[in-house]
Amino acid sequence: MLINPDAVPTMTFGWGSIKWFVTPSAIAGAGSTLGEVIVNPGMGHARHNHPDAEEVLYVISGEARQMVGDGEEFPIREGDAVHIPAGVYHSTFNTTWRPLRLIVTYTPGGEEKALEAAPDFHLHQAGDIPAWRPA
Secondary structure, X not given: OOOOHHHOOEEEEOOEEEEEEEOOOOOOOOOOEEEEEEEOOOOXXXXXXXXXXXXXXXXXXXXXXXXXXXXXXXXXXXXXXXXXXXXXXXXXXXXXXXOEEEEEEEEOOOHXXXXXXXXXXXXXXXOOOOOOOOO
């Protein structure tokens, strides 16, 4: 099945945006979630966890500081991958003036639904282009 990014909704938050291409709720039989996350320059998301799913981040472009568990923050950049075990707290902060682009997966899928409870969550229908406003 081909998924065109223009054919799926966009989630936006104060820190960036997400397009989920594969989710169990959108594709019958899908067992995982896959999407592209953009973290805006100088922004990041709050430390959080996914109790029932592991997460993998793959950096398409940009640079950031990554925290996983109680360990020290470490730099990530284009080509790096990060594995986050289920239930482990983590955060990502874009340290540059360029957007940070990530491919993100959840296994099993479904954790993306929790993002809808974020206070700064907005859902833009497929084809809509969100207007970016500086923080």
